[in-house]
Amino acid sequence: MKFYLAIFCSAILLVNFSCASRTSGQQGGIQEGIKGTVSVKEGNFMPGPDQKPGGNTGRVTRRTVYIYAVTTGAQAEGEGPLYKAIHQPLVAKAKADEKGFFQCKLAPGVYSVFTGEDGGMFFASLSNGKGELNPVEVFSKQVTVCNIVVNHKAVY
Numbered sequence: 587m588k589f590y591l592a593i594f595c596s597a598i599l600l601v602n603f604s605c606a607s608r609t610s611g612q613q614g615g616i617q618e619g620i621k622g623t624v625s626v627k628e629g630n631f632m633p634g635p636d637q638k639p640g641g642n643t644g645r646v647t648r649r650t651v652y653i654y655a656v657t658t659g660a661q662a663e664g665e666g667p668l669y670k671a672i673h674q675p676l677v678a679k680a681k682a683d684e685k686g687f688f689q690c691k692l693a694p695g696v697y698s699v700f701t702g703e704d705g706g707m708f709f710a711s712l713s714n715g716k717g718e719l720n721p722v723e724v725f726s727k728q729v730t731v732c733n734i735v736v737n738h739k740a741v742y
Contacts, residue, residue, distance in 0.1 A: 615729070620722055621689035622732035624649045624682040624701060628739040644735065646686030650702040651734070653678045653690060657698035658717040666719070667711035667738050668703060694726045701736055709736050 615621065627644035655674040663671040677697060682688040698719045700708040710720035722732045 616689050616691045618727055619690050619692040619724055620730045620732045623686040624734045625686055627735055627737040631740050631742045648684060649682045651680045651688050652700045654698045656696040656721055657719050667709055669708045672708055692724045694724050696721055696723045699732055701734055709738060
């Protein structure tokens with residue numbers, strides 16, 4: 587019974603959005619959850635004679651990162667990679683700093699990670715064989731790296 591009470595209390599604490607972006611000079615980090623970098627790619631990424639190797643590689647960016655209970659395409663409104671509504675519980679959110687870095691303390695489990703885009707849209711370009719949108723698994727006492735490339739305005 588004490589075990590379940592401890593899990594319940596931990597879940598309540600997580601609902602308080604225990605995510606934060608790293609600020610300059612801030613030391614340390616989380617012991618369990620996700621961290622990563624948000625970058626944006628816009629424009630032409632097609633190979634060709636006028637493209638320089640390593641030319642248009644994208645740039646890091648500030649974004650709000652939304653972490654939902656694992657979400658399938660059927661639980662989201664819109665046509666990927668942009669969604670206008672997510673019909674799953676919002677677990678947490680974090681803000682990526684000027685270097686694109688974000689981190690968020692999360693309990694072990696599987697989550698769907700989205701970025702906030704213009705017009706109140708949510709971006710997730712990846713899915714797995716189960717139809718889960720941008721799934722990220724957090725393991726006990728580990729930090730999962732979740733690098734996000736926002737590329738809905740890119741041509742490949």
